[in-house]
Amino acid sequence: MPESPEVRDGVTELERKSASAARLFDIRRIIGGLFTLYGVIVTVAGVMASDADLRKAQGININLWTGLGMLALGLFFLTWLKLRPTAPPAPPNN
Structure with missing residues (x-):
């Protein structure tokens, strides 16, 4: 049974949202963001050391030194995340 255009458009939209969610929660983004944030905080603490x-x-x-690292x-x-972004998942072959 052929799919209607509305169903195909809905599936396409869900696939696009799924790919966006996969890129948003890429572990490299989480690790990179946290290490960068903590690195800035510890570096500032190192600059202000008595x-x-x-x-x-x-x-x-x-x-x-730890903050800079x-x-x-x-x-x-x-x-790394910017140079090699996560590829969107391949659509199922039904």
């Missing part, structure tokens, strides 16, 4: 904080860490500004990792994930 002399007492540096003495406790034997002169190494651990917050600054987290920021780099987060930006890597977001760049």
Whole structure:
């Protein structure tokens, strides 16, 4: 039995929404966003470190270095997402 144009349009719209949802919840977006956000927060904490904080860490500004590493990792994930986006799922062959 042939499908009506309304049914085909409805299926096409659902497939488009499904592909958008798959791209929205891509794990790279979540990991990249969180690492970038936390990286900024920890980097700012490292920039604002006091002399007492540096003495406790034997002169190494651990917050600054950890924050920069987290920021780099987060930006890597977001760049990866931008360069290789999630492909939409293939439509079923019925």
